[in-house]
Amino acid sequence: MRKFFRPREYFKPETLEEALNLLAKYGESARPIAGGTDLLVKKPPEVEYLIDIASLPLDYIKNDGEYLKIGSLSTFHSIETSSLFKEGAYRILAESAHDFGQATVKNMATIGGNVCSAVPSADFPPVLMVLDAKAKIVSLAGERIVSMEEFFAGVRKTVLRSDELLVEFQIPKPPPHTGAAFYKLGRTSVDIALVNAAARITLRSDGVCEDARIALGAVAPTPIRAKGAEKLLRKKEIDEALVEEASQTASEETKPISDVRSSAEYRKEMSKVLVKRVLQKSLKRAKGE
Amino acid sequence: MSEKELSVVGKPLPKIDAYEKAVGKARYTVDLNLPGMLHAKILRSPYAHARILKIDTSKAERLPGVKAVLSHKEARIILGDEAVLDDKVRYVGDKVAAVAATSEEAAEEALELIEVKYEVLPAVFDPEEAMKPEAPIIHPDVPLVKGKGNLRDPVFDYGVGDVEKGFKEADYVFENRYTTQRQAHCCLEPDVGIASWDPSGKLTYWTSVQGAFIVRGILARGLNMPENMIRVIVPPVGGGFGAKYGRLEDVLCALLAKKTGRPVKLECSREEEFVTTRVRSYSVFWTKTGVKKDGTFTARYVRAIIDMGAYAYGIYMAQRAGAWLITPYSCPNCRYEGYAVYTNTPSSGAFRGFSSVPIHFALESEINRIAEELGIDPLEFRMKNRRKTGEINPYNNVPIDAKGFDECMVKGAERIGWRRKRGRREKVEGVKRRGVGMAISVHFAPALHPDMLVPGVAEINVNADGTIHLLIGVTDIGQGINTTCAQIAAEELGVRLEDVTVSNIDTDVNPWGWLVAASSTLMQTGGAVRAAAAKVKKQLFEHAAKMLEVPPEELEAKDRRIYVKKESERGIEISDVIRQAGAPSISPYFVDAKAAYTFGAKATYTVPMYIPPWGAQFAEIEVDTETGQVKVLRLVAAHDVGKAINVSIVEGQIEGSLQNSIGYALTEELMLDKTTGQVLNPDFLDYKILHTTDMPKIDVILVETNSPAGVFGAKGVGEMGHIPTAAAIADAVYDAVGVRIKELPLTPEKILKALRER
Numbered sequence A: 001m002r003k004f005f006r007p008r009e010y011f012k013p014e015t016l017e018e019a020l021n022l023l024a025k026y027g028e029s030a031r032p033i034a035g036g037t038d039l040l041v042k043k044p045p046e047v048e049y050l051i052d053i054a055s056l057p058l059d060y061i062k063n064d065g066e067y068l069k070i071g072s073l074s075t076f077h078s079i080e081t082s083s084l085f086k087e088g089a090y091r092i093l094a095e096s097a098h099d100f101g102q103a104t105v106k107n108m109a110t111i112g113g114n115v116c117s118a119v120p121s122a123d124f125p126p127v128l129m130v131l132d133a134k135a136k137i138v139s140l141a142g143e144r145i146v147s148m149e150e151f152f153a154g155v156r157k158t159v160l161r162s163d164e165l166l167v168e169f170q171i172p173k174p175p176p177h178t179g180a181a182f183y184k185l186g187r188t189s190v191d192i193a194l195v196n197a198a199a200r201i202t203l204r205s206d207g208v209c210e211d212a213r214i215a216l217g218a219v220a221p222t223p224i225r226a227k228g229a230e231k232l233l234r235k236k237e238i239d240e241a242l243v244e245e246a247s248q249t250a251s252e253e254t255k256p257i258s259d260v261r262s263s264a265e266y267r268k269e270m271s272k273v274l275v276k277r278v279l280q281k282s283l284k285r286a287k288g289e
Numbered sequence B: 001m002s003e004k005e006l007s008v009v010g011k012p013l014p015k016i017d018a019y020e021k022a023v024g025k026a027r028y029t030v031d032l033n034l035p036g037m038l039h040a041k042i043l044r045s046p047y048a049h050a051r052i053l054k055i056d057t058s059k060a061e062r063l064p065g066v067k068a069v070l071s072h073k074e075a076r077i078i079l080g081d082e083a084v085l086d087d088k089v090r091y092v093g094d095k096v097a098a099v100a101a102t103s104e105e106a107a108e109e110a111l112e113l114i115e116v117k118y119e120v121l122p123a124v125f126d127p128e129e130a131m132k133p134e135a136p137i138i139h140p141d142v143p144l145v146k147g148k149g150n151l152r153d154p155v156f157d158y159g160v161g162d163v164e165k166g167f168k169e170a171d172y173v174f175e176n177r178y179t180t181q182r183q184a185h186c187c188l189e190p191d192v193g194i195a196s197w198d199p200s201g202k203l204t205y206w207t208s209v210q211g212a213f214i215v216r217g218i219l220a221r222g223l224n225m226p227e228n229m230i231r232v233i234v235p236p237v238g239g240g241f242g243a244k245y246g247r248l249e250d251v252l253c254a255l256l257a258k259k260t261g262r263p264v265k266l267e268c269s270r271e272e273e274f275v276t277t278r279v280r281s282y283s284v285f286w287t288k289t290g291v292k293k294d295g296t297f298t299a300r301y302v303r304a305i306i307d308m309g310a311y312a313y314g315i316y317m318a319q320r321a322g323a324w325l326i327t328p329y330s331c332p333n334c335r336y337e338g339y340a341v342y343t344n345t346p347s348s349g350a351f352r353g354f355s356s357v358p359i360h361f362a363l364e365s366e367i368n369r370i371a372e373e374l375g376i377d378p379l380e381f382r383m384k385n386r387r388k389t390g391e392i393n394p395y396n397n398v399p400i401d402a403k404g405f406d407e408c409m410v411k412g413a414e415r416i417g418w419r420r421k422r423g424r425r426e427k428v429e430g431v432k433r434r435g436v437g438m439a440i441s442v443h444f445a446p447a448l449h450p451d452m453l454v455p456g457v458a459e460i461n462v463n464a465d466g467t468i469h470l471l472i473g474v475t476d477i478g479q480g481i482n483t484t485c486a487q488i489a490a491e492e493l494g495v496r497l498e499d500v501t502v503s504n505i506d507t508d509v510n511p512w513g514w515l516v517a518a519s520s521t522l523m524q525t526g527g528a529v530r531a532a533a534a535k536v537k538k539q540l541f542e543h544a545a546k547m548l549e550v551p552p553e554e555l556e557a558k559d560r561r562i563y564v565k566k567e568s569e570r571g572i573e574i575s576d577v578i579r580q581a582g583a584p585s586i587s588p589y590f591v592d593a594k595a596a597y598t599f600g601a602k603a604t605y606t607v608p609m610y611i612p613p614w615g616a617q618f619a620e621i622e623v624d625t626e627t628g629q630v631k632v633l634r635l636v637a638a639h640d641v642g643k644a645i646n647v648s649i650v651e652g653q654i655e656g657s658l659q660n661s662i663g664y665a666l667t668e669e670l671m672l673d674k675t676t677g678q679v680l681n682p683d684f685l686d687y688k689i690l691h692t693t694d695m696p697k698i699d700v701i702l703v704e705t706n707s708p709a710g711v712f713g714a715k716g717v718g719e720m721g722h723i724p725t726a727a728a729i730a731d732a733v734y735d736a737v738g739v740r741i742k743e744l745p746l747t748p749e750k751i752l753k754a755l756r757e758r
C-alpha cells in the first residue's frame, strides 16, 4: 500500500466532458480536487491522479423561480455574499457560510467539496438537508439526482462512484411562512463543529406547524435528520414545552463519539441545546417576528 | 543625568523591519536553500519508553537519493541527560535515527525502511504517579531522590519564617489543589537549521533561534570543536516564545552535513514542532494558606510538582517558581517546595512567562477564593497584603521597589468598572451571565538571580556620512528589540532612527549575547547600547567642541546636529564633524578612511538591581450556562513598564501575550493519550489557538515609573501580559456563575460539570 500522498499526475480539464473522461479512465486512483482545503490537508496516500475541477463552469448561484440552483464549485465566500440569500429560509445558507472557517478558507473552500468530503462535522450538509436539497450527479453514463439524505454512506463515504462528479445542488422554493436557522458550536470562532444543527419550520396561516425539519452534524457517522423530533412538531401548535420535548427527542436520536474535541456526553447534551436554539429561531422567523 | 527632551525614544515608531515582513519578503531560515543542500528527517519513537535492541539502516541507505543515515551507533553524544541519538527512547516522538537525502520525500521514505527492534518498557505519564517508588525509572543515571521514583534531586525547598507556626496563628487555613496544562508555543516558523562545512573544517549554521551564542556552545560541546570554528547565523526569526534555545537536533544536523560533505537542512514538521520542542509543563500545585479574619496572611505554603517530561529542561521551573509566592505579597512565613519529575511525555521547557505563568494561576486563584470566603473584595485584599516599597523581599533579601503596583491595580479596576460590576452576576439573553475578575503579576527582571545576571554587550560603528551600524548579541525574534535598540542609539547620538542599521546575528561578527529570555533583553542590551552610544557621542563632542570653540560639556546632539545647549543656532552637522576628522585627500576614493576609524565604541551594561515589573489584569466575560462556553468580552491590562521606549512595540508585546494567554485560559492544551503517552492533537485543527475573530476588546494601560535599573527607565515587558490572564478569567467565571475551576484550561465541559455539581 502507498504510504505517502505523492500524486503521479495533475490534470486541469477545461470542460466537464474532459473531466468525466479522466475520472472514467483512472477510476479509484483518481480524485477530483476543488478548493483543496480538505483534500490537501487529508493527503490520502492512495490518490495517484489529481483532477483539478476548478476551471469547470460550476461556480454559479441562480434562482429559476421553482428551484434555487447552486453550482458545486461555489465558494463559501460567494454563498455568504450572494444577494439571493439576504432573507427568507435561504438566509441560513449565508448564515452558515458566515460561521464557516475564516476569510482565507472561505475564498477557497467549495460547497461541493464540503458535501463530498462527507466529514461528519461538515457545516453544509445539515443546512442542505433541512432545505430539502438534492444533488445533481453526472458521469459519462448520464445524470442522476440524489437527495441529501441518501447521499452519505458513512464517515468520509458517499454514494458517489469514482467516475462521477457532483455538479449542482437544487433547492426547492420554500413555502410561505417558513423560517430556518443554523447553529454551530466550535471551540473557537474558526473550528470544525463539535455539534451543528439546522432546522426549518413551515407554519400554516393559523399558526399550526405544517412541516418541520431538523438535521444535526458531528453526532453520528453521517449528518442525520432528527425524524422523531420532527414528527412531534408536525401538525401542532409549537410552544416552549414542545420545543423542549422535541429537543430532548432529537438529542436521543444522536449517536455521538468521544474524541479530542469533545466527549460523547457533551455532544449529546449540546444536541439538545442547539436544536432548541434553532427551533426557537426558526419559529420566530416563520412567524415573521 | 538631566534629560533633554526625547525625540526618538518614547515614540510609537514603526519597526525597522516592518515593511519586509508585512509584504512577505523577509527571508527566514526556512526560506533559505543552499546549492547542493540535502534534506534531513528524523525517525521518531512510536513508544513512550523502550530500549533499542537492534537497528538496521542498510535498506534505508540503499534507497536512491539517500546520502547518510545516523543512529545511536555513531551519534550517542550525551549533553546533560539527553543524547543526540540514544539506545533508549523516553517519550513518543523521541529521536531514534536520522536520514539526509536529496529530497524531503526520499528522506521520509527512507525512514520507513529503517528496521528497529524495541524492547518496550513500562512507562509513566503522570508526575504524581512517577514519584511513587514502584514507578518505572526513566533516567537511572541521574541524581534522583531515593524512594521517590523519578523525582529529580534536589527538591527545591526554601522560604522565610516558620509556616507551621503561621498556620497556628491563623484564624482560617485554606487548602487547595490546582493543575495547569501543557501549552505549545506554536511558532509560525518551525525549528530549523542548515549546516554547512567548509574545506577548512569550519562549520556554518543558519538557524531560527533565540540565542545564537547558546547554540554555538551546544554545537561546540556536541561536536567537540573549538568555538572559533563554528559560526552561527540567525536570519529573521518567525517567533520564539521560549521554544528556541538550541537543541541536540542542531548537533544532529551538523553531523549529517559532515558525514555527507554537503549542506543539510533539518526542519521540524508541524507535528514535530508540537511534540518535540519543549512545551510549557503540566504542573500541579498544592496550596495551603493561613489568614487572619481581617485578611492578613500568617503563612503561605506551596508544593509545586513540575512535569519535566522526558528530559530535564523544565527543572528551572521547579527551582524558581517560589519567587512568585514570596515576592508580591507580605507574609512573615512562606515556604516553597519545588519538585521536578521525569515522565515519559514530551519534555517541558521555557515558555513566555517562564516559571511564572502556571503558579500565578494557582496562587492568584487561591487569593480570589480566600478573599471571597472572608467577604473581602479581592482588590482590597491585594491592596492590603501587597508588598510595599522598601520592605525586604525574603526571596533575595533585598529591599523591594513596588512603585507602580498600586497604580496598576487602581487604574485597571477603574477602567473595567470593578466596583460597579463585581458581584452582580448580570443576566443577559436568558441563559448567559456576565462577570468580572482580576489577578496580578510579577516576574523576572535581571539581577533577581545571579546566574541570569549576564551583561548586555553592544558595539557601534560610525560611517563617514554620519550613519550608524549597531551590533548587538541578542536576537530579534519579532519582539522588536532591533528597533528599540536602534531608537536608543539614535536618541543618545542625536541622529534619526533611519540612520541606524542593526544587523541580525552572526556570531563571527556580533558581540556576545545571552538568550532572549526572562524579560531581560532590553534592560541588559539596551543599557549597553546606550553606554556605547554615549562613548561615541563623547568622541563626537570632543571634535565638535574644537570646531565650535566651546567645552564639550556645553554641547547637545539632536536630529543629526551637534549644537551649543544655550545657543542652539550655533551648531554643526554630525556628518561634518566626522568629515572634518578625516584626513584631507586629493582622491574622491579615499576620504572616508580616517573618519571611519576615529569614531566607534563597544560597551557592556550590567543591571544594578532587581526591580520587578508589576501588573494587574481585569477580565470581563460572559458564560453561556447551557453550553458552558466562555466568551471574553474585555481585558484590561495595566502594566508598570518603567518607560515605554516604543509605545507601539510595548502595546504589541502585551496584546500578543494576551492572545496567547486567553488561549491558555480557555482552549489551548496539548493532550496525551493516557495509555500510550502519544500526543493526540499535534496540529492546529485540534490544538486550538485563538484567532483574531476571538479576541476581545483590549485596553492596555501603561504605567511609567522610570525604573532606575533599566535604560531610559524601562522595565521588561515581553512576558508580563501572559501571567495573570488565566486567573483573572477564572475569577470572572466565578463572578458570573459561582463556580471556581481549578484545572486549566477552562473548557465548557468542566464549567457545565461544575455548574451541575454546585
Ligand SMILES: Cc1cc2nc3c(=O)[nH]c(=O)nc-3n(C[C@H](O)[C@H](O)[C@H](O)COP(=O)(O)OP(=O)(O)OC[C@H]3O[C@@H](n4cnc5c(N)ncnc54)[C@H](O)[C@@H]3O)c2cc1C
Pocket (backbone or CB within 6 Å): A031, A032, A033, A034, A035, A036, A037, A038, A039, A040, A041, A053, A072, A073, A099, A100, A101, A102, A105, A108, A109, A110, A111, A112, A113, A114, A115, A116, A117, A121, A122, A123, A124, A160, A164, A165, A166, A167, A190, A191, A192, A193
Ligand atoms: C482552516 C480550515 C477551516 C475549515 N473550517 C470549516 C468549517 O468551518 N466548516 C466545515 O464544514 N468545514 C471546514 N473546513 C473543511 C473544508 O474546508 C471544507 O469541507 C470545504 O468545504 C471543502 O471544500 P474544498 O473545495 O476545499 O474540497 P476539496 O478538498 O477540494 O475536496 C474534498 C473532497 O471532495 C471531493 N470533491 C470535491 N468536489 C467534488 C465534486 N464536485 N464532485 C465529487 N467530488 C468532489 C474531493 O475529491 C475530495 O475528496 C475547514 C478547513 C480548513 C483547512
